[in-house]
Amino acid sequence: MTVAPSGSGIVEPPSTPARRIIRRRRIALNTARYAALVLMAVVCLGPLLWQISTSLKGHGVDIYSSPPQLLPEKASLDAYSKVSDIVPIWRYAMNSLIIAVSVVITNIIGATCAGYALAKMDFRGKKLALTVFLTAMLVPGEVVLIAKYMLTLSMGINNSLLGVILPSAVGALNVLLMRNAMAGIPDELEEAGTLDGANAWQRFRHIAVPSVRGTTAVVAIFAFVGSWDGFLWPLIVLSDQSKYTLTVGLNYLQGTFQGDPRVIAAGTVVAILPLVIFFFALQRYFFRGVGEGAVKG
Template sequence: MNARGARIVVNGLLIAAAVFVLFPLLWMLSVSFMQPGEASAFPPPLLPAHATLANYRELFVRAGMGRYLFNSLLIATAITLLSLAFNLSAGYAFAKLHFAGRERLFQILLGALVVPAQVAMIPLFLLMKWLGLVNSYGGVIVPALASVFGIYLVRQYARSIPDELLEAARLDGAGEWTIFLRIVLPLLKPIVVTLAIFTFLASWNDFMWPLIVLSDQAWQTAPVALAGLSREHVQDNELMMAGSVVTILPVLVLFLILQRHYIQGLLLGSVKG
C-alpha cells in the first residue's frame, strides 16, 4: 500500500471512530427536541418529527434546573480558583524551595494517591459536620481546596524552571512572593490552564460527594438534581435528554474553547522534570 492509500485508510478509520463517539451525543441532542414519548417508538427515530422546546421549558420553569446549574457553576468556579491557588503554591514549594522533610513529605502525599476516595468519605463527612459545613457550599468546596494530583502536576512542571533565573531575581532583591507571582506564574501558564480544566470538569461532574453532603434540595448541583429528576420522570426520555444537554453543554463549550492550551499543557507536562 502506498503512502496515499495509507492516509486514506487512516483518515477513514479516524472519521469512523469520530462518528461512533459523537453519535450518542448528537442523538441525545435530537431527542431533547422531540415530543413526549416520541423517542420510545421502535425503532427510535433519529430526528424529531416536529421539533419543540417544550422539554427545555419544563426543565427550567417547573423543574428549577436554572437554580441547580447556578449551584454547579458557583461551586465548580470556587473550587477551581481556590484549588489553583493552593496547588500552584504547594507544587512550586515542593519543586524549588528547600525546607526540612520536603522529599519525605512529598512521598507521603504520593502514597495518598493509592487510597480510594470512597475510603475517606465517612471521616470527611464527620469532619465537615464538626465544622458545621454540612448542607452548605463550603461542605463541597473545602475538601477540594487541594489535590495530590494537582500538586504533583505543578511540581513536575515547575522543576523545569531554571534555578539560575530564580537566584538572579533574589540577587536583585525580589521577595519569594514577587518571584512566584511575576516570574513563576507566567511560566506555568500551560499547566495552569490544564489543571484548571481538569479541576472544573471534575467539580462540575462530581456526583457522589455533593449527594452526601448536600441534603437540602435548594443546594443541590445539576448532576444530583438530574438524577433525582430521572426518578420522578422515569419514562420521560425527552425531558431527561434535555437535562443531559444543559448539564453537558457548559463543560463542553469550556473544553472546546481551551482545548489548545489543555493539550499543550499535557504534552509539555509529559516531558518536563
C-alpha cells in the same frame, strides 16, 4: 533499483514500481489513521449527539425509529421547558457554578503554590510531602468518604456548599501537574531573579506563574469538570433540596419521568453545556499545558 557507479556519491531514485508500492502503503496507512479517528469521534460524540437529538424530538416523533433519525423533522424545545417546570434547574445550576468556580480558584492557588514549593524550594520534609501527594492519588475516594463526612460534620459545615467545596479545594493530581511544570522552568531564570534582588515571592509571581499558564488551564479544566460532575459527595453531604447541585437535582428526572426520555435528555444537555463551553474557552492553553505538566522520568 539502479545503483550509481562507485565513487560518484549519487544514489538513483527508486524505480517506478517501487514508488507505487511506497505510495500505496502511505495511502493505506493514512486511510487507517483517518478511519480510526472517525471511529473515535463516533464513539465519543455519538452519545452526546443522540442526547441532543432526543431532547429536540417532540411527542409525535418516534425516538426509537429504524433507521435512527438523528435530525428530527420538527424540532421542539418542550422538553427543556418541562425540565425547568419539574425541578428548579437554574437554582441548581447556580449552586453548581458557585462550587465549580470556588474549586477552580482554590485549586489554581493551592496547586500553584504547592507545586512551586515542591519544585524550586528546599525545605525539611520535602520528599515526605511529595510522597503524601503521590499516595493520595492511589487511595480511592470511596475509602475516605466516611472520614470526610465525619470531618465536615464535626466542623459544622455539612449541608452547605462549603462542605462540598472544602474536600476538593486542592487536588493531589493538580499539585503534581504543577510541580512537574515548575520543575521544567530553567534554574537560570531563578538564579537571574535572585541576582536582581527578587525574593521567593517575587520569583514565584513574575517568573514561575507566567511560565506555567498552560498547566494552569489544565488544572482549571480538571477542577471545573470534577466539581461540576460530582454526584456522590454532594448527595451525601447535602440534605436541603435548595442547596442541591445540578447533577443531584437532575437525578429526580429519572425517578419521576422514566417514560419520557426526552426530558431526561434535555436535562443532560443542560448539564453538559457549561463543560463544553469552559473547555473550548481554554482549549488553546490546555494542549500546551499537557506538555508542560507531563510526568517526567
